[in-house]
Amino acid sequence: xLGLVGVLLGIYQSSAKTGGxxxxxxxxVQLAVRYPVLAMNxxxxxxxxxxxGIFGANSLAKRNRLLEGALAQYRADRSAMESxxxxxxxxREIAKLPxxxxxxxxxxxxxxxxxxxxxxxxxxxxxxxxxxxxxxxGAGGLIGQVVEAxxxxxxxxxxxxxxxxxxxxxxxxxxxxxGIASGQxxxxxxxxxxxxxVAVQPGDLITTSGxxxxxxxxxxxxxxxxxxxxxxYGIQEASIQPVVDVATIRHAVVLVR
Amino acid sequence: MKAVAYPALWLLxxxxxxxxxxxxxxxxxxRPDLLLxxxxxxxxxxxxxxxxxIGFFAGLLHGGVANTKMAAFIVSRxxxxxxxxxxxxxTMAATPLTVMASSLATTGVASVTYLLLGVPKDLLGxxxxxxxxxxxxxxxxxxxxxxxxxxxxxx
Numbered sequence: 001x002l003g004l005v006g007v008l009l010g011i012y013q014s015s016a017k018t019g020g021x022x023x024x025x026x027x028x029v030q031l032a033v034r035y036p037v038l039a040m041n042x043x044x045x046x047x048x049x050x051x052x053g054i055f056g057a058n059s060l061a062k063r064n065r066l067l068e069g070a071l072a073q074y075r076a077d078r079s080a081m082e083s084x085x086x087x088x089x090x091x092r093e094i095a096k097l098p099x100x101x102x103x104x105x106x107x108x109x110x111x112x113x114x115x116x117x118x119x120x121x122x123x124x125x126x127x128x129x130x131x132x133x134x135x136x137x138g139a140g141g142l143i144g145q146v147v148e149a150x151x152x153x154x155x156x157x158x159x160x161x162x163x164x165x166x167x168x169x170x171x172x173x174x175x176x177x178x179g180i181a182s183g184q185x186x187x188x189x190x191x192x193x194x195x196x197x198v199a200v201q202p203g204d205l206i207t208t209s210g211x212x213x214x215x216x217x218x219x220x221x222x223x224x225x226x227x228x229x230x231x232x233y234g235i236q237e238a239s240i241q242p243v244v245d246v247a248t249i250r251h252a253v254v255l256v257r
Numbered sequence: 258m259k260a261v262a263y264p265a266l267w268l269l270x271x272x273x274x275x276x277x278x279x280x281x282x283x284x285x286x287x288r289p290d291l292l293l294x295x296x297x298x299x300x301x302x303x304x305x306x307x308x309x310x311i312g313f314f315a316g317l318l319h320g321g322v323a324n325t326k327m328a329a330f331i332v333s334r335x336x337x338x339x340x341x342x343x344x345x346x347x348t349m350a351a352t353p354l355t356v357m358a359s360s361l362a363t364t365g366v367a368s369v370t371y372l373l374l375g376v377p378k379d380l381l382g383x384x385x386x387x388x389x390x391x392x393x394x395x396x397x398x399x400x401x402x403x404x405x406x407x408x409x410x411x412x
Contacts, residue, residue, distance in 0.1 A: 006317075007332070013325075026321040029318055033269065185382075247280060247283070
C-alpha cells in the first residue's frame with residue numbers, strides 16, 4: 001500500500017518536473033528542512049573556515065596575495081575590455097549582425113549537493129526571475145543548467161548529469177573545433193568533435209561555443225583528458241575533466257536573460 | 258502520538274543533515290547515506306509495518322529534498338526499513354555487530370532496489386559508490402548506536 005502511494009507520488013513529481021516546476025509534496029519537504037539545512041550549512045562552513053584558518057593560515061595568506069594580484073590585473077584590463085566590447089557591438093551593428101545576448105547575473109548560495117544524482121540546489125528561484133534552462137556558473141567555469149524552479153529555490157543538473165549537453169569549442173592556437181560536451185553520470189564528461197583529424201589533444205581547454213543562445217560563448221567547461229577516434233561515426237571523442245569541483249564551492253551565479 | 262512524532266522528527270533532522278553535511282563527509286570518494294543510517298536504527302526492534310512506515314517517510318524526505326526519483330527512493334527505503342526490522346527481530350540482542358549487520362541489510366536492500374528501479378548510466382561507478390556507502394553506513398551506524406544506546410538498542 002505504502003509502495004503504491006510512493007509510486008503515485010513519484011508520478012506526480014515527474015509530471016511537475018516535466019513542466020520545469022517543483023511539485024507540492026517536494027516543496028513541502030524542502031520547506032520543512034530549509035532552516036535546519038541553512039543552520040547546518042552555517043555550522044559546517046564555520047567549522048571548515050576555522051580549521052582552514054588555524055591549520056592553513058600560510059596557504060590562505062599566499063592565496064590572498066595571489067588573488068589581490070589577480071584583482072589588480074582584472075581592474076587594469078576591465079576598462080580596455082569595456083572599450084573593446086563597445087567597439088565590437090558597434091561593428092556588429094554596422095555589419096547588421098544580431099547583438100550578442102546579454103545576461104543578468106544572479107549570485108546565490110549552493111544549499112544542497114546531491115552527488116548521486118549529479119544535481120545541486122540553489123537558494124534562488126522564480127522570485128528572482130530564475131527559470132528552467134538558465135546556465136549556472138561559478139569558480140571560473142560552467143556548473144550546469146537550471147532544470148526546475150520553485151519560488152525560493154531551484155535545482156541544477158550539473159555538467160556531469162546524463163541529461164546535460166552543451167555546444168563546446170576546443171581552445172588551441174591551431175584548432176578551434178566545435179563539438180558537443182555531454183554529461184555521462186560520472187566524474188568526467190564526453191566531448192564529441194565532428195572531425196576525423198587531430199582536433200583535440202589532452203590538456204586542451206574546452207569552453208562553450210556560443211553557437212546556441214542558451215550559453216554565452218567562452219565559459220570554461222573543462223580540460224580534455226584521454227582522446228580517441230570513434231571510427232563508427234568518423235568523429236573524435238575525448239573525456240573532459242570539469243573545471244569546477246562542485247563539492248568544494250559554496251556560491252554560484254545564475255545567468256538570466 | 259509520541260511513537261510517530263519521535264521518528265518523524267529524527268528523520269526530518271537527518272534529512273537536513275543529508276543535504277547539508279553528508280556531501281562534505283566524503284572519504285576516498287565514499288559518502289554516507291544518513292537517512293539509511295537513521296532508517297536502520299529506527300527500524301530495528303520495531304514491527305515490519307512500523308519499519309515500512311519509517312522507510313516510506315525517509316524515502317519521501319530523500320526524494321523530496323533531491324526533487325528526483327521519489328518513487329525509487331520511497332520503495333527502496335520501505336524495503337530497506339523492513340530488512341532492518343527483520344534482522345533486528347531475528348537477532349538475540351542489539352550489539353554493535355547486529356546493528357552493523359542490520360545496516361548492511363538496509364543499505365544493501367535499498368541500494369539494489371533503487372538500482373532495479375532505474376539503472377544508472379555509469380553502472381561501475383554507481384556500484385563502487387554504493388560499496389563505499391555500504392561500508393561507511395555500517396561504520397557510522399555503530400558509532401551512532403554507541404552514542405544513543407538505550408535499553409535494547411532501540412533509538
